[in-house]
Amino acid sequence: MSRRLPVVTTLVACAIGLPGVALLTGCGGGIPDDAIAKVGDTTISQASYDDSLKYQQMAASQQVTNNTLFKSATPKLVEFKAPFTDCKQRILAVVPAAQKAQATDAVLQQACQAVPKAVKDSAIQQVLSAAVLGMEAKDEKVTVSDAEVGAQLDAAYTSQIGGKANLAKFEKLTGLKPDIFKTLVKQGLELQKMQTKAVNAAGPVTDADVKKYFDDNKAKLGAESREVHVVLASSEANANAAKSELDGGAAFATVAQKYSIDATTKAAGGKLTQVVKGQRDAAF
Numbered sequence: 437m438s439r440r441l442p443v444v445t446t447l448v449a450c451a452i453g454l455p456g457v458a459l460l461t462g463c464g465g466g467i468p469d470d471a472i473a474k475v476g477d478t479t480i481s482q483a484s485y486d487d488s489l490k491y492q493q494m495a496a497s498q499q500v501t502n503n504t505l506f507k508s509a510t511p512k513l514v515e516f517k518a519p520f521t522d523c524k525q526r527i528l529a530v531v532p533a534a535q536k537a538q539a540t541d542a543v544l545q546q547a548c549q550a551v552p553k554a555v556k557d558s559a560i561q562q563v564l565s566a567a568v569l570g571m572e573a574k575d576e577k578v579t580v581s582d583a584e585v586g587a588q589l590d591a592a593y594t595s596q597i598g599g600k601a602n603l604a605k606f607e608k609l610t611g612l613k614p615d616i617f618k619t620l621v622k623q624g625l626e627l628q629k630m631q632t633k634a635v636n637a638a639g640p641v642t643d644a645d646v647k648k649y650f651d652d653n654k655a656k657l658g659a660e661s662r663e664v665h666v667v668l669a670s671s672e673a674n675a676n677a678a679k680s681e682l683d684g685g686a687a688f689a690t691v692a693q694k695y696s697i698d699a700t701t702k703a704a705g706g707k708l709t710q711v712v713k714g715q716r717d718a719a720f
Contacts, residue, residue, distance in 0.1 A: 478567045488559040490610045495596070496555050500548075502530040506602040511609050516551045523548035534699050566623055573626045576633060580625045588621045660713060665706040667691055668698040 497514040498505045500523060505511050515522040524544040531539045573579075593600040596617070603614045650657070665688050669675035678695040682688065689705030696702040 478571060480563050480567055484566075485559060485563050487612055487616070488562045489555065490612055491616060492555045492558045492562065494606070494610050495558075496551050497526075498596070500551070501526050503598065504530060506598045506605050511605055513609065516548060516555070518549075520545060520548035523551065532703060535703065538699075566619075569623055569626055569630075572630060576630055578626055578629045578633065580622050580629070584625055585618050585621050588625065589617060592617050592621050661710045662713075663707065663709045664711050665692070666698075666701055666708050667696045667706055668701065669695050670697050 493513055493516075494505075496516070500514050514526050524541070527544055527547065528536070528539055590600060593603070597603070597606050606612070607614060667675070667678045667688075669678055674695050678691050681691050681694075692702050692706030696706060701708050
């Protein structure tokens with residue numbers, strides 16, 4: 437498989453350290469006035485970046501509102517501007533009652549302040565990835581049919597905007613055409629096919645390959661950790677009751693909701709991630 441990633445350096449060089457998106461234009465290097473970059477023979481237009489930015493603003497608003505943005509008859513994008521009043525209010529509105537005490541103004545402020553840069557970074561990454569992916573797919577003769585895209589569209593609508601029924605709201609809110617979902621699905625399928633092709637070309641991964649990679653990269657991987665499920669009960673009696681229900685086949689998340697007194701793991705169905713040996717109580 438060919439490698440074209442170095443050709444994106446024109447945009448990266450233009451983008452680093454500049455405070456405004458508009459300053460991405462006119463960076464030189466043979467880039468047309470109505471474009472922000474040229475990746476190989478592919479020109480990335482200002483319009484395509486603007487569309488990507490609109491989409492990422494919508495996605496950020498969905499995330500902040502816990503995917504409830506389109507439940508409103510007239511959805512409004514979250515305003516990510518200082519002093520971030522709208523952002524903080526929208527987050528607080530979807531925080532579970534048991535966790536509201538942890539959602540202090542400082543915590544909310546920090547979360548909201550990080551969004552504008554993340555949105556711009558994601559928009560840049562989206563247009564760059566699309567350009568590189570398009571060239572790679574062409575070189576590798578990877579194609580995706582309309583039927584393949586159509587089979588994935590409903591899932592995309594559901595995961596991104598809560599369902600196909602919200603397309604009209606999406607278009608009115610963002611000014612984007614619904615075809616953007618077809619484009620994103622197609623790109624995702626192209627990537628999957630190229631990854632599969634690359635894996636097949638490389639041959640099967642053996643236990644020896646895995647061990648060698650682990651031994652060569654042990655320092656980079658950090659401390660060994662586990663993902664565990666836990667129910668922190670208020671008494672031994674409740675702990676035994678929880679164990680009895682689990683032994684009887686009850687779902688861990690259900691038991692955690694019923695017996696756990698730890699708000700964080702309870703909200704996650706009892707899941708506790710990144711448990712490093714020696715950093716927890718001996719029971720772990």
